[in-house]
Amino acid sequence: MVVAVTVMRKANVVVRDLSALEALGGVTNICSDKTGTLTEGAMIVRQAWIPSSHVYTVHDSQNPSDPTKGRVVYTQSKDETPQEPVEEKTRDFDKERSAAVLKFDVPDEKLNISSSKQPQSPEPETKMTDELRAFLLSSALCNLATVRFDQEEEKWQTTGEPTEIALQVFAHRFNHGKKTLEGEGWRQVAEFPFDSSIKRMSVIYNAPEAQGSFIAGSDNSIVFTKGAVERILDMCAFAGIGESQQPMTDELKESVLGQMNALASQGQRVLAVAYRPWEGRFTSKQSSSSSAEEDDKLRSTVEQNLVLLGLAGIYDPPRRETKPSIAECSQAGIKVHMLTGDHPETAKAIAKEVGIIPRNLNILPESVAASVVVKATEFDKMTDAEIDALEELPLVIARCAPDTKTRMIEALRRRGAFMAMTGDGVNDAPSLSRADVGIAMGSGSDVAKSAAKIVLTDDKFNSIVAAIREGRRMFDNIQKFVLHLLTSNVGEVILLVAGLGFVDDMGFSVFPVSPLQIIWINMATSSFPAFGLGREAAAQEVMRKLPQDKKRGVFTNQIIVDMIVYGILMGACTLCTFCIIIYGANGGNLGYDCNTKFSDACIPVFRARAATFALLTWLILISAWEFKSLRRSMFRLNPNDDSFFPFFRDIYSNRFLFWSVIVGSLSVFPVVYIPFLNTRFFKHTGISWEWALSVGFTLVFVTGIELWKLAKRRFRLLEDGAVQRGHWGQGGPEDDGPRFKRTFSMSSFKTWVSFSRRETGDSVMMRATTQPRVAHVPVQV
Ligand SMILES: Nc1ncnc2c1ncn2[C@@H]1O[C@H](COP(=O)(O)OP(=O)(O)OP(=O)(O)O)[C@@H](O)[C@H]1O
Numbered sequence: 001m002v003v004a005v006t007v008m009r010k011a012n013v014v015v016r017d018l019s020a021l022e023a024l025g026g027v028t029n030i031c032s033d034k035t036g037t038l039t040e041g042a043m044i045v046r047q048a049w050i051p052s053s054h055v056y057t058v059h060d061s062q063n064p065s066d067p068t069k070g071r072v073v074y075t076q077s078k079d080e081t082p083q084e085p086v087e088e089k090t091r092d093f094d095k096e097r098s099a100a101v102l103k104f105d106v107p108d109e110k111l112n113i114s115s116s117k118q119p120q121s122p123e124p125e126t127k128m129t130d131e132l133r134a135f136l137l138s139s140a141l142c143n144l145a146t147v148r149f150d151q152e153e154e155k156w157q158t159t160g161e162p163t164e165i166a167l168q169v170f171a172h173r174f175n176h177g178k179k180t181l182e183g184e185g186w187r188q189v190a191e192f193p194f195d196s197s198i199k200r201m202s203v204i205y206n207a208p209e210a211q212g213s214f215i216a217g218s219d220n221s222i223v224f225t226k227g228a229v230e231r232i233l234d235m236c237a238f239a240g241i242g243e244s245q246q247p248m249t250d251e252l253k254e255s256v257l258g259q260m261n262a263l264a265s266q267g268q269r270v271l272a273v274a275y276r277p278w279e280g281r282f283t284s285k286q287s288s289s290s291s292a293e294e295d296d297k298l299r300s301t302v303e304q305n306l307v308l309l310g311l312a313g314i315y316d317p318p319r320r321e322t323k324p325s326i327a328e329c330s331q332a333g334i335k336v337h338m339l340t341g342d343h344p345e346t347a348k349a350i351a352k353e354v355g356i357i358p359r360n361l362n363i364l365p366e367s368v369a370a371s372v373v374v375k376a377t378e379f380d381k382m383t384d385a386e387i388d389a390l391e392e393l394p395l396v397i398a399r400c401a402p403d404t405k406t407r408m409i410e411a412l413r414r415r416g417a418f419m420a421m422t423g424d425g426v427n428d429a430p431s432l433s434r435a436d437v438g439i440a441m442g443s444g445s446d447v448a449k450s451a452a453k454i455v456l457t458d459d460k461f462n463s464i465v466a467a468i469r470e471g472r473r474m475f476d477n478i479q480k481f482v483l484h485l486l487t488s489n490v491g492e493v494i495l496l497v498a499g500l501g502f503v504d505d506m507g508f509s510v511f512p513v514s515p516l517q518i519i520w521i522n523m524a525t526s527s528f529p530a531f532g533l534g535r536e537a538a539a540q541e542v543m544r545k546l547p548q549d550k551k552r553g554v555f556t557n558q559i560i561v562d563m564i565v566y567g568i569l570m571g572a573c574t575l576c577t578f579c580i581i582i583y584g585a586n587g588g589n590l591g592y593d594c595n596t597k598f599s600d601a602c603i604p605v606f607r608a609r610a611a612t613f614a615l616l617t618w619l620i621l622i623s624a625w626e627f628k629s630l631r632r633s634m635f636r637l638n639p640n641d642d643s644f645f646p647f648f649r650d651i652y653s654n655r656f657l658f659w660s661v662i663v664g665s666l667s668v669f670p671v672v673y674i675p676f677l678n679t680r681f682f683k684h685t686g687i688s689w690e691w692a693l694s695v696g697f698t699l700v701f702v703t704g705i706e707l708w709k710l711a712k713r714r715f716r717l718l719e720d721g722a723v724q725r726g727h728w729g730q731g732g733p734e735d736d737g738p739r740f741k742r743t744f745s746m747s748s749f750k751t752w753v754s755f756s757r758r759e760t761g762d763s764v765m766m767r768a769t770t771q772p773r774v775a776h777v778p779v780q781v
């Protein structure tokens, strides 16, 4: 256990409660945040759309905190509906987007080489307009993030929320950072903070003399607001400023929403930026109201009749490690759900990129496809019965509120799932404590951390998967430990109970092994190998099998049957040894009072005891080596290892176990031979030819275990359930196109051929119901 915790520290996981790590090994579903966990959490404004004016696109920016990197170009939109230019962009952007994931860590020199080779874009460089200026003012001022160039470290430093940093950096590109503006005399008079349940934020500023006049009268304060598009849009009465200002009609709303969808479906988080001139000066008396209720009332009077200034598309690339980790979960029979505060389109696009949902939802059966991505409001509206009636729970829940997380936990629990839930916010605490395993982010709030059992110091999704692997390893090792302990106990009990039948002339039962021998074996020799088993490395297939059944715990059928089979085998071997020496070689001479005293009459019994003791010790020790794997041969623990005799390397890989078995085996000799100690205390004496029996029966025992394991493998006895990947495996290969272009090999070609054959199947439903690509991953073959 202690070993486990230190290992996990290295993997950036802090375990506050050890049982949580073991529990994690049994997780069947993970509900993960998106921002920072599945994605980098480093956001860049990629596109800004200004109503009936321009689309600004940021190119070639690899460093999210450096406003000097990359260039901004704009596209003039003549039409009322600015749909077209953006669609033109889409292709170009898509290229960039997939590249962005790879580019983040590449040193700048290399990037410059590659970008300078690209043909220069024909688009004009940006020039400042009033519309853009208003947009930047609101983005920079309604913002708590800071961006500054650190002279000492010679790099750009940022503080604050990634979303706000992105906007602040964007404003800095035009020299409109908050610092600069406040230097020019912009003064904040009130703030209505961001809250993830209302998903917006507002501030009120007084403009310096004459500066604000292009958007508000010079004696007026100005309200700046930003937030989720659907919410802000409903509070807007106008769009645009100056001559191009239009009243917010349903039609215009539709067009703005269309615009938002275009950005969101590229995986961008879209924020609406708005403002409003406040009649006269907003005084601090108005802002320092006493009760929360009055605060809310004031807030709703402030946040109305807004003017939409534009949309910002902010991109947060998925972490490189996310998709492979999700694939690993899928192979391990674990489902990954994404619960995000973002818009459904954004959520969907990112979910596709990381493999939580297939790129082509049509490969799912219709009944499932309909509820793969849902909005929290829809989910919240459903009754428990309706949720339980769903064929599968949603994989993506968008615009998620803290309550939605709690409902999802309950829905999962009703389906018998054992779930892990991540969270970072203050109001995530209830769901974190209610989940079977709550996982908080190192960067998150202290409230979340204290409600969770596990904290990820690096926020990364793949650290969760590493912790699950560790939990499963621990569980497996506990199983091996328990099997080792119980097998020796069953063997000893059989030997001792059968020994009651060895009755001497006085009518006493002669012990086949003495009490001190048993104590010695249990305490001195077999405890070290048992600890050694606890240190076993994870088996290769540890993430290729179903999560353990929480109700069964360690005692699976396999463990119970193994324990009986091996225990009987151990009992039989030791009994035979004792019997052969007493009845075969000494005509059944059980001596006289041999349980208590050494005499010449007791020599046969004492010699038989020594051989039985040695054998029992060795069987228990060698069984520890055998239990390194429950199903694989001790002589070939790794099926992919093609060396002729990997035994010693495999056995030596766990040093502690190796040496405890070796030293334990050798300890038999002094115990048998040291005079006085042997006859007086252990009630046995030195032997000669009898050693052959001990060695011989050790070989019989090993053969017996190997045969039983072979039978288990051959006839697939007592297998753990195989992982069924169902309609589609998460994190799997792309499902919309041939893969063999990238890595051409015979096998990938074959898979591709079999795909395309299936793709020509009659209908989507056909494909879905005829079990498309069910990957049966056999466990421990
Ligand atoms: N600083 C902010 N100011 C205004 N609106 C914001 C801000 N941050 C986020 N939003 C809006 O609120 C929505 C949800 O944000 P929230 O912080 O709840 O999600 P998140 O927790 O960051 O996302 P995830 O759940 O994926 O980790 C965003 O999509 C955006 O529209």
Ligand code: NA
Pocket (backbone or CB within 6 Å): 033, 034, 035, 341, 424, 425
């Ligand atoms: Na979050």
